Amino acid sequence: MxxxxxxxxxxxxxxxxxxxxxxxxxxxxxxxxxxxxxxxxxxxxxxxxxxxxxxxxxxxxxxxxxxxxxxxxxxxxxxxxxxxxxxxxxxxxxxxxxxxxxxxxxxxxxxxxxxxxxxxxxxxxxxxxxxxxxxxxxxxxxxxxxxxxxxFRPDPDRPATWNRGAYLVTALAHCGECHTPRGLLGNLDTAFRFAGVKRGPEGQLAPNITPHKTTGIGRWSAGDIATLLKTGLRPDFDDVQGLMAEAIDNGFRYLTDEDRAAIAEYVLSLPPIDNLIEPDVKPPKSGFE
Ligand code: HEC
Structure with missing residues (x-):
């Protein structure tokens, strides 16, 4: 026995x-x-x-x-x-x-x-x-x-937390499958890795998540990203919808804080890509620009 x-x-x-x-x-x-x-x-x-x-x-x-x-x-x-x-x-x-x-x-x-x-x-x-x-x-x-x-091969010149984040983002969590635009044959456009898609899976807009200051999430802190992955809330307290909300509800919110922090560390280390993804219907213009 x-x-x-x-x-x-x-x-x-x-x-x-x-x-x-x-x-x-x-x-x-x-x-x-x-x-x-x-x-x-x-x-x-x-x-x-x-x-x-x-x-x-x-x-x-x-x-x-x-x-x-x-x-x-x-x-x-x-x-x-x-x-x-x-x-x-x-x-x-x-x-x-x-x-x-x-x-x-x-x-x-x-x-x-x-x-x-x-x-x-x-x-x-x-x-x-x-x-x-x-x-x-x-x-x-x-x-x-x-x-x-x-x-996945870890990069020996980077800290263990970064490598863990890289593994999670690029392999397991497959963030790029939704956030990277595709070419005419459905191939991921590697020059625009993580730079957002206007009509992604299920026709949903997937934002630019490279740390570009104006078109991506370059103004977010690592804590902001980790919080989004835990709660679905953006820094402006608006909540994410659709496929991202599902991936958080069924997945990312159950991860350890360390893993969410590792994901954030890796995402913020990506090369910033200037790629403005605008929704079809723009919200009313606010006073500041
Ligand atoms: C199945 C598709 C899918 C996967 C996988 C996915 N996302 Fe998303 N993500 C989306 C969509 C769609 C939105 C937009 C949601 C909305 O507009 O409410 C989004 C929104 C976001 C946002 C908010 C950006 C902003 O400007 O408001 C961040 C940050 C983000 N995702 C990061 C990630 C990370 C990091 C991963 C992997 C750990 C990931 N996503 C995996 C589809 C996905």
């Missing part, structure tokens, strides 16, 4: 660590169809993009319609290489372009956590995307052009 008790304890701690990884990834909100009352992680949420609507798949532990039948290696391959167990490619709407940086340990823990969540039977829905973007065989060449499998 002692041995199996030990194994169970190990499993329990993998699940607990995996839950933390899950939170740091923003709670995988895209896989729960909140608007239509869908079950937790059972997919079916429509993600509107300029190429059409992608429906997120079921990632519950159901063996048949979810990913419960996958091995840890299947899961790691999907997350870091964008390849399904049957060898087909995933569309880059699934941010494996960021998750590729995740460590094997974090991925294995995340799989343990997902396996521990309730299975839900819900077959996946086909994407509704305009050709040629909906043709899966085009993803191979796309990856050749725009995807590099690269695990």
């Amino acid at each position: 002692a041995a199996s008790g030990g194994a169970a304890a190990q499993e329990a701690s993998a699940v607990a660590r995996g839950e933390y990884v899950f939170r740091a990834a923003g709670g995988c909100s895209c896989h729960t169809d909140v608007r239509r009352g869908g079950a937790f992680l059972a997919g079916g949420r429509g993600l509107e993009t300029p190429f059409g609507t992608f429906y997120s798949p079921n990632i519950t532990s159901d063996a048949e319609t979810g990913i419960g039948g996958w091995s840890v290696d299947d899961f790691i391959r999907a997350m870091t290489e964008g390849v399904a167990p049957d060898g087909s490619h995933y569309f880059p709407v699934f941010p494996y372009t960021s998750f590729t940086g995740m460590s094997r340990g974090d991925l294995a823990d995340l799989k343990a956590y997902l396996d521990s969540a309730p299975p839900v039977r819900r077959p996946n829905r086909a994407h509704d995307v305009t050709p040629p973007f909906g043709w899966r065989f085009t993803v191979g060449p796309w990856k050749w052009l725009f995807f590099e499998r690269r695990r």
Whole structure:
């Protein structure tokens, strides 16, 4: 009994660590169809993009319609290489372009956590995307052009807190997938990393989060960023909406203060990019300019 008790304890701690990884990834909100009352992680949420609507798949532990039948290696391959167990490619709407940086340990823990969540039977829905973007065989060449499998490597010249922040922002929390504009083929425009998108995922405006003084968040302190990630409140006490609010509610607010501070440290160290992202309907002009 002692041995199996030990194994169970190990499993329990993998699940607990995996839950933390899950939170740091923003709670995988895209896989729960909140608007239509869908079950937790059972997919079916429509993600509107300029190429059409992608429906997120079921990632519950159901063996048949979810990913419960996958091995840890299947899961790691999907997350870091964008390849399904049957060898087909995933569309880059699934941010494996960021998750590729995740460590094997974090991925294995995340799989343990997902396996521990309730299975839900819900077959996946086909994407509704305009050709040629909906043709899966085009993803191979796309990856050749725009995807590099690269695990996160810490920068030895930077403090540990900065490196932790860099890992969280670029790999796990995949902040750039929403905050970086995309080129005509859906590739992240690396010259404008984190510099904001007018019509990002689900058509929402994702602001410039580089520390540019006037067009980004250069006037925010590290504490302001950490507070936003904990409470959803901006320094002007306005609260964030949409996908960011979901990522905070389901994810970032559960992180340790140290991790939120590390994210802020990294974000404020980014090169400032002058990129004004204006909403379509401008609020009435205030007196100061
Ligand atoms: C799933 C998409 C998504 C992800 C992932 C995401 N964001 Fe956001 N973020 C948004 C959207 C959309 C908004 C705008 C919300 C609004 O207008 O109310 C936003 C707003 C913000 C703001 C407020 C900026 C301002 O000028 O008011 C900050 C700061 C921010 N995000 C930082 C981050 C960081 C740091 C991460 C990663 C830890 C991250 N975001 C991950 C979509 C995302």
